Amino acid sequence: xxxxxxxxxxxxxxxxxxxxxxxxxxxxxxxxxxxxxxxxxxxxxxxxxxxxxxxxxxxxxxxxxxxxxxxxxxxxxxxxxxxxxxxxxxxxxxxxxxxxxxxxxxxxxxxxxxxxxxxxxxxxxxxxxxxxxxxxxxxxxxxxxxxxxxxxxxxxxxxxxxxxxxxxxxxxxxxxxxxxxxxxxxxxxxxxxxxxxxxxxxxxxxxxxxxxxxxxxxxxxxxx
Amino acid sequence: xxxxxxxxxxxxxxxxxxxxxxxxxxxxxxxxxxxxxxxxxxxxxxxxxxxxxxxxxxxxxxxxxxxxxxxxxxxxxxxxxxxxxxxxxxxxxxxxxxxxxxxxxxxxxxxxxxxxxxxxxxxxxxxxxxxxxxxxxxxxxxxxxxxxxxxxxxxxxxxxxxxxxxxxxxxxxxxxxxxxxxxxxxxxxxxxxxxxxxxxxxxxxxxxxxxxxxxxxxxxxxxx
DNA sequence: CATTGTGAACTTATTCACAGCC
DNA sequence: GGCTGTGAATAAGTTCACAATG
Numbered sequence: 001x002x003x004x005x006x007x008x009x010x011x012x013x014x015x016x017x018x019x020x021x022x023x024x025x026x027x028x029x030x031x032x033x034x035x036x037x038x039x040x041x042x043x044x045x046x047x048x049x050x051x052x053x054x055x056x057x058x059x060x061x062x063x064x065x066x067x068x069x070x071x072x073x074x075x076x077x078x079x080x081x082x083x084x085x086x087x088x089x090x091x092x093x094x095x096x097x098x099x100x101x102x103x104x105x106x107x108x109x110x111x112x113x114x115x116x117x118x119x120x121x122x123x124x125x126x127x128x129x130x131x132x133x134x135x136x137x138x139x140x141x142x143x144x145x146x147x148x149x150x151x152x153x154x155x156x157x158x159x160x161x162x163x164x165x166x167x168x169x170x171x172x173x174x175x176x177x178x179x180x181x182x183x184x185x186x187x188x189x190x191x192x193x194x195x196x197x198x199x200x201x202x203x204x205x206x207x208x209x210x211x212x213x214x215x216x217x218x219x220x221x222x223x224x
Numbered sequence: 225x226x227x228x229x230x231x232x233x234x235x236x237x238x239x240x241x242x243x244x245x246x247x248x249x250x251x252x253x254x255x256x257x258x259x260x261x262x263x264x265x266x267x268x269x270x271x272x273x274x275x276x277x278x279x280x281x282x283x284x285x286x287x288x289x290x291x292x293x294x295x296x297x298x299x300x301x302x303x304x305x306x307x308x309x310x311x312x313x314x315x316x317x318x319x320x321x322x323x324x325x326x327x328x329x330x331x332x333x334x335x336x337x338x339x340x341x342x343x344x345x346x347x348x349x350x351x352x353x354x355x356x357x358x359x360x361x362x363x364x365x366x367x368x369x370x371x372x373x374x375x376x377x378x379x380x381x382x383x384x385x386x387x388x389x390x391x392x393x394x395x396x397x398x399x400x401x402x403x404x405x406x407x408x409x410x411x412x413x414x415x416x417x418x419x420x421x422x423x424x425x426x427x428x429x430x431x432x433x434x435x436x437x438x439x440x441x442x443x444x445x446x447x448x
Numbered sequence: 449c450a451t452t453g454t455g456a457a458c459t460t461a462t463t464c465a466c467a468g469c470c
Numbered sequence: 471g472g473c474t475g476t477g478a479a480t481a482a483g484t485t486c487a488c489a490a491t492g
Contacts, residue, residue, distance in 0.1 A: 021437045025430040029412055051414055056463055071474040072470030088433045089440025107331030113412055117429040158435060182435035188253055188337055190275055198438030200431050205341040206249040207424050209312045211382060211406035213245045214422030216313025280485055295452040295491040
């Protein structure tokens with residue numbers, strides 16, 4: 001059901017700052033909590049307040065993509081959830097593969113949050129012969145040599161890279177060659193990928209360093 | 225501004241944008257790779273190029289904290305690594321505790337990257353009686369009821385929250401009450417903590433949503 | 449002469465404030 | 471009355487460009 005109703009306008013995304021997309025994701029999560037609490041509508045100020053933003057910020061962010069609110073009323077939670085999911089592309093299922101079934105990889109295989117937001121882990125890859133052809137959390141683990149074959153057969157669109165830093169670029173290259181559109185990288189290296197492929201990096205030590213900085217400097221630098 | 229006479233200037237951090245601290249962390253990682261490759265010095269343009277920033281950006285970021293470069297030469301890698309670690313506070317060990325030894329928690333216990341950057345996991349907490357008093361990855365797991373006691377005894381300064389969303393705020397409150405200075409939260413909720421405590425949130429589904437957005441909109445929105 | 453550090457110019461992002469609507 | 475959406479005002483962040491430097 002791609003939107004055919006022009007009343008909820010699908011607007012030219014033009015060029016949207018990454019920070020806006022990040023906040024969109026936060027709004028979504030917060031709206032889902034509100035819905036779970038049985039709340040039907042919310043306002044830019046409530047939403048902003050819960051996340052530490054101003055009401056104007058919330059409205060401006062949403063205005064990048066269309067008119068989702070109702071003056072005098074606010075936003076209908078379910079409506080806005082739908083709108084944001086459409087914007088983020090998570091109004092459908094995404095087929096995801098994991099490369100690297102180590103410590104972190106196994107945790108990713110079992111992570112409920114992915115499934116909850118519409119991500120489906122359809123394959124995993126590793127080099128360890130003891131693991132190949134076994135299942136973890138219901139996901140079959142393949143020899144990494146079969147990456148191209150399986151990514152194609154399983155129509156994998158996104159890759160999770162959870163291999164050691166030294167292997168990460170090589171794995172990324174293989175994923176790109178196999179045709180994935182985006183990569184979430186957990187290895188502590190900066191990957192180089194073609195501009196046709198999206199990538200986001202998550203480096204856990206780096207995240208902790210953001211915390212130590214604030215603690216060491218005793219000043220508030222909030223984030224999500 | 226105020227002049228002390230520091231050879232390695234410790235400058236007033238005043239108010240530093242979170243984005244700068246984030247990049248600092250990236251510079252550090254990149255410098256460590258350069259060092260591992262045997263490179264003695266680098267330049268703002270090399271560093272920037274590897275991360276997708278301009279040279280001016282790199283210099284401005286570092287200028288927030290002091291004068292670390294050598295005109296005509298660039299930056300000595302080891303020197304700059306030391307400076308950035310001092311700024312981030314990771315020039316010493318930090319004692320960290322994990323709460324929630326589920327899927328993700330176990331991965332965090334085994335994550336090498338933490339130790340590599342000077343983080344030491346000294347305790348873990350869970351409610352599962354089968355787990356309590358066992359060790360995982362060399363870390364002893366305590367009953368969560370003993371959180372205050374152990375955090376104090378082990379001088380824990382940072383907490384990792386890897387419990388279900390519904391328990392996260394409660395756990396955060398306990399960590400704060402027990403005296404931790406910062407929290408890295410993996411639960412998909414916005415935690416409320418006193419402004420004397422630092423927090424950073426990592427939501428894996430949200431990170432993947434940043435990827436799907438770019439893929440769905442076929443436009444480059446790079447990040448780390 | 450390559451490279452830093454930095455004021456000035458520019459660009460981008462946030463907040464204000466208010467018209468229009470429910 | 472409460473709330474959105476948005477142009478105008480303000481603030482913040484980035485890049486430019488160049489004097490200073492080993």
